[in-house]
Amino acid sequence: MPLVDEFIKVFAPFPDRAQKTVFPYLLDLFDENEMKLVVSMKRESDTPLSLDKIQCITGLSEEENKKLIDRCIVRGILKNRKVDGETRYFSTMMPRRLFTHVTFEEGWNDVPLNVRKILSEWMHRIYYFERYSPMAEKMKRGEPVQRLPNEDILLLAEVLEMVDAAHTFAVIKCNCRALDQHCNYEVETCIRFDHEAENLERKGLGKKLTKDEARKLIIRLNKAGHIHTASNKWKEEGLGHLCNCCNCCCYPFRAGVELGLEKLWPRSHYVAEYEEDKCIQCGLCVSRCQFGAYKEENGRITYYSEKCWGCGLCSDTCPSEAITMSPFDN
The missing domain is CATH 1.10.10.10 (Winged helix-like DNA-binding domain superfamily/Winged helix DNA-binding domain)
Incomplete structure (x- = not known):
């Protein structure tokens, strides 16, 4: 051969x-x-x-x-x-090489659009959907499974706590967004902490950040509408990386929905509580929510709690503090 x-x-x-x-x-x-x-x-x-x-x-x-x-x-x-x-x-295998290419190398945009779409769909099917399909039923039954990428959805305050605990930082492109290019969200958004940041530095990859730069970047990405995902067990298992996601490009969000794992992968830990009497009807929550939990109907905001994934983007910028995040056991 x-x-x-x-x-x-x-x-x-x-x-x-x-x-x-x-x-x-x-x-x-x-x-x-x-x-x-x-x-x-x-x-x-x-x-x-x-x-x-x-x-x-x-x-x-x-x-x-x-x-x-x-x-x-x-x-x-x-x-x-x-x-x-x-x-x-x-x-x-090819998925890792392709992710490395779009994250750290030049040339992806030189590939014809139809080829990029084929490769992107293949990544979605093979690397995420088919790879994690066997775990889907176990997760629905609440049985333990191996650690998943983008495991938990975190609030801004939780993410900033990670920054406070870390000592080394680096930022790289989000491989999902760099590969898929479904939206105009910023691409250089994946933050690595401590040993993962140091590993990148040894390879000559990524952009090193100070603690203050990492904090400012995360706050800016939050204001821009990125959803924060990482492991919420970092205090027990150690710091690794933080993804700042969009649900249109992020492979775990997309695969989770297709596998029937809404709010299980990435896992929700909060739900928004909306106080209508405090709401000034500015509509900011409508534009920030990526899951359609807020709708402007007949000139008023309507909140559909069943659609909330608990990312906190709505409450972070609500000018009248009409939205708070309530934890729940998931």
Whole structure:
């Protein structure tokens, strides 16, 4: 089997109907040495391989082998992890490489729109919808599942508490919004904390922020209408990253709705309480809510609590303090 065909088979198994369309553009994301490395590693073993083992496969010098591996890690083609105290390496799949490309590299907008749409839909189907479908029924029954991306919806005050606790910060593009481009929301909005920020710095990726810059960015994104998502267990598990989302591009929000996991993924922990007698009918809540919980009907604001996901965007900017967020057990 030709190298390119074998590489596509193991790394980017697109449906046959899409392959001819996306094929030329996929190859722009890899060079021949990277494709050879992935194919050779897959032929050798499905388990992570040591640096020495990979050097035997590539036949490169120790220095050149390390350069190739480091480049593949930065470009989202390989990952590493500790196995019995030794660092070992394994191939990722196309979604990670594509996310890395749109987040850190140039050229995505040079790809024709029809190809971008095919790749975006494939990411949605394969990486999110199909990957997490088996967990959907468990989540509906309240059974524990593995940790999910964009796990919880957080209020602004909770997010600023994360900033206060962190010591290192970096910001990168939101890979969902950079890939999908459904809206005009700002793209450089994904914030990494502490070890994740330090990991980016080691790779020469991302933009470093001070604590004050991170705080100001989050407040500005909140005012612009971004929804904050992260793990609410960060005090027990440690800080990682914060996404500032829109429900039109964010793959977890979209997959959650399609899987019947509304308010379970990302998980809601609050519901808005609306006091009509305090409302001055300015309509700001209508424009800020991404879920249609507020409607302007017959010149008055109507609130549909069942549509609320508990993001707090409405209460954060309500000029008459007619909206407060009430916690609930979800």
